[in-house]
Amino acid sequence: MITNYVTFGQRIGYLRRQRGLSQEELAERVNLSREFISMVENNKMGLGVDSLVNIANSLGVSADDILVDCLEYSVSTADSELHRLLLDCNETEEYILTQTAKVLKEVLSAQGI
Numbered sequence: 001m002i003t004n005y006v007t008f009g010q011r012i013g014y015l016r017r018q019r020g021l022s023q024e025e026l027a028e029r030v031n032l033s034r035e036f037i038s039m040v041e042n043n044k045m046g047l048g049v050d051s052l053v054n055i056a057n058s059l060g061v062s063a064d065d066i067l068v069d070c071l072e073y074s075v076s077t078a079d080s081e082l083h084r085l086l087l088d089c090n091e092t093e094e095y096i097l098t099q100t101a102k103v104l105k106e107v108l109s110a111q112g113i
Contacts, residue, residue: 006043007087011066013041014087015059018094030054 016026016037023041024034032051039045047055056063082101086094 007084008047008066009041009043010087011068012037012055012059015061015065016041017091019059021059026055026058029058 016023021029022034023037027034027037030051031054036045040047052063052066056066086097089097
């Protein structure tokens, strides 16, 4: 399987923003430059294993959560249609969709579905 660097970079950017970190803050945590983080997030540069592990640890996620599109087997839910939808959302859209999904899940559970 070929590494999908577009979604790989998007996922790192999404997870970084979700944690309220700027590119510079993430770069400082993993001892890389802000420019390097930007290039990874914008599909202009790949990432070595050590940097991937450091980024995953800094974001508090598993490497699976970042690499899910590149793995033939993964236990991560990051490849779900809902997750892919959230990758393209701004903060307000993400909040509204997440809250709507939570309420819908409660309704479905109450209905025994």
